[in-house]
Amino acid sequence: TTTLGFIYQGGVVMAVDSRATGGQYIGSQSVRKVVEINDLLLGTLAGGAADCTYWYRVLTSECRLYELRNKKKISLAAATKIMNNIIYSYKNSGLSMGMILAGGDMNQVSLYYLDSDGTRTTGKVFSVGSGSIFALGVLDSGYKWDLKDEDAYELGRRSIYHATHRDAYSGGTVRVYHVKKDGWNLISEEDCLNLHRRYQAEKNN
Numbered sequence: 001t002t003t004l005g006f007i008y009q010g011g012v013v014m015a016v017d018s019r020a021t022g023g024q025y026i027g028s029q030s031v032r033k034v035v036e037i038n039d040l041l042l043g044t045l046a047g048g049a050a051d052c053t054y055w056y057r058v059l060t061s062e063c064r065l066y067e068l069r070n071k072k073k074i075s076l077a078a079a080t081k082i083m084n085n086i087i088y089s090y091k092n093s094g095l096s097m098g099m100i101l102a103g104g105d106m107n108q109v110s111l112y113y114l115d116s117d118g119t120r121t122t123g124k125v126f127s128v129g130s131g132s133i134f135a136l137g138v139l140d141s142g143y144k145w146d147l148k149d150e151d152a153y154e155l156g157r158r159s160i161y162h163a164t165h166r167d168a169y170s171g172g173t174v175r176v177y178h179v180k181k182d183g184w185n186l187i188s189e190e191d192c193l194n195l196h197r198r199y200q201a202e203k204n205n
């Protein structure tokens, strides 16, 4: 898996691949690794497929229960704290999860990283998964706060593409999302083989 999220002047860009593997066996090329928590919050999943899928659903139901009980949307800080407390209660029991969570938080967007060790931090640039070392090489060299939206989307796309090219455990579809303080939307989803042809053609011109 390769997942990433970064904050810039236009909000947050999140990008992921879609491959699931069991050893050298490819279990799926169509995993949705960007998950909707509600219409303001998005998350990315990396690690154990069952762990990520199960606990993301628990988080989603906790967020909905918060809304029903409090008659207001949950903040990103609160949603990540709920997830972190759950994960921490299972520390050292073998969970394997790395999540990036983004969304509106008290009238601004913010970005959190959570993992099954119990880490919960905010930041501007995160990449998580077996391919994150490749993605970060591209992402860190291209990141600026002042990126224009289209350039930010392309930076996320290229970063995931390079990881799918070099990491055997990443591949399939490259999905790019844009998260703003008032909502998120899907920007693009392209097969990494098509991206490969496009980027190789650019090199040959």
Ligand SMILES: C#CCCCC(=O)N[C@@H](Cc1ccccc1)C(=O)N[C@@H](CC(C)C)B(O)O
Pocket (backbone or CB within 6 Å): 001, 002, 019, 020, 021, 022, 023, 025, 026, 027, 028, 031, 033, 045, 046, 047, 048, 049, 050, 052, 053, 096, 129, 130, 169
């Ligand atoms: C094949 C198959 C079923 C999925 C097995 C399965 O959890 N694979 C994991 C890798 C892993 C992790 C921990 C123990 C063993 C195998 C996987 O593909 N994770 C990807 C993300 C999830 C959400 C799809 B990525 O992190 O590579």
